[in-house]
Amino acid sequence: MSNFYAYYDYVISRDTRLFTVIMLPSKEGKFPCIITRSPYVDGDGDVAESELCQRYLSNNEKWMKHGYAVISQHCRGRGKSEGDCIPYINERDDSRALYDWVREQDFYNGEMFFMGTSYLSSVHYCAAPYGEDVKGALFNVQDSERYNICYRNGFLKKALHCDWYVGMYKAKSKMKKHYTKGSFETLPLSSFTKTVFGESAEDFDEMLRSPSKDDPFWQTHNGGADARGATDNVKFPILFTTAFYDIYTGGIFDMWNKMSPESRERSALVVSPYSHGDGPNEDGIAFPDGRRVDGFGEDYDLLWFEHIRGKGKSPFEKGKVTYYCIFENRWRTDGFEIGEREMTLPLGDGEVTYTYNPYDPPRFKGGLSCNFGGSVFQDPPNSRHDIISVYTEPFESDTLVKGKMTARLRVSSDCCDTCFYMRVSIEKERGDYGLRDDITSLCYQLGDYTPNTPVDLSFSFDEHAFLIKKGERLRIDIASADAEHYVRHTNQKGLFSEQETAKIARNTLYLQYSTLTLPICED
Secondary structure, eight states, X not given: OOOOEEEEEEEEEXXXXXXXXXXXXXXXXXXXXXXXXXSOOGGGTTSOHHHHHHHHHHHTHHHHHTTOEEEEEEOTTSTTOOSOOOTTTTHHHHHHHHHHXXXXXXXXXXXXXXXXXXXXXXXXXXXXXXXXXXXXXXXXXXXXXXHHHHEETTEEOIIIIIHHHHHXXXXXXXXXXXXXXXXXXXXXXXXXXXXXXXXXXXXXXXXXXXXXXXXGGGGSTTTTTTTTTTTXXXXXXXXXXXXXXXXXXXXXXXXXXXXXXXXXXXXXXXXXXXXXXSSOOTTSOOOTTOSHHHHHXXXXXXXXXXXXXXXXXXXXXXXXXXXXXXXXXXXXXXXXXXXXXXXXXXXXSSEEEEEEOTTSOOOOSOOTTTSTTOOOBOOOTTOSTTOEEXXXXXXXXXXXXXXXXXXXXEEEESSSSOEEEEEEEEEOSSOEEEEEEEEEEHHHHHSOOOTTOOEEEEEEOOOEEEEEOTTOOEEEEEESOOTTTSOOOOSOSSOGGGOOOOOOEEEEEEGGGOEEEEEEEOO
């Protein structure tokens, strides 16, 4: 019979009791401690504490078998923990309170390990810098830069932070939320929290007033300054995971690249071909051995911590990126260096003018690397009057793209500001499969714009690695909105959340001066 032992306690953080389950390999002894904190535990709120202890113990047996203690806490205002849940705002204090509590326990051997997926990693980022007793971490699919979570180039990610925030905010209270996904079409959007919650959510309201990464809000606690750079100079090994269609792909690559050489050399980054949940979408592609557990076994997390403790080989080469090259259908490991050369492709000839109506904006399938939804097969090209689709010439040979694609788009508009959106897909027998997207506006990129003046806009797409086979083409869709994932542009100049009206724009593309550039890997 197992000697595993579990009990619960309420850890106090700023006079608030936070429900915590403690799981030990045995009732007596000292153990390395794995710390997890989760807000996704509302279903546990009505379950008896003793039953939760046994359920959690059963789910964590593999750690117990290898001598680890696991401490699992319900975040403030979730499950059995007291207080109100306001995303991110209390996590620094609450995480640090838990770390300090663990340090005082008789079972603690002086080795602390962090583990988390998505928001469960953010609760640790918020607590940086870390103590000397933190020996290792596994941070799955989460960016530490709060701006990236909320915005891309000034466009609010309503299909990521916004819908999620509404569900998180004071989740245990009896608050009636007057919300549908159409609520983000409210004008002015600055009234959103009072309309939806019946009260102002200060942090969200400030975020709506701060669409630029340079806005002072992002240097404050509410704007995520505590988490920024959390892993840049860590003294312990970190295993990062993401996917090429994760909602945070670009931000996690940024975290990796910003690490000090010493920190990166002791860490590893693993990138699968899927999305935030690391599995194929219903309308996506199932890649052979594409999930991390398919390629490296279900216990790669355990092997990572065991390696840190001197008990075996690392499951991944440290200091390197292990990634799944899509359509080549194999895992590679290297420094994910920039491609040896670039290939610049023209986007066509002549001019195309279309009408963009913000009261009837276009939408696209799949959130790719910036929003929920991963990658799926796209609607047919030119599926609406306001979506301009162009194809490249067929590729003359197999071509491996690795790194960040970029684009230049020459445009004009009859409005003083408007949006331009680009999406790149690859032609397959079944249809066109989404690869990357990017979005910007005239004034966000240029500062100011004189109507009817041709200007060049630049686009930069998140890191990717994929094979274009001989005879295949890339498809580029150009529009002025993706209202499925980003708040639509009103074609008015100024702070988007204060706009009270929208107007129709006539936008022009100069395809003969527009290009897509691919970073090419020669091996």
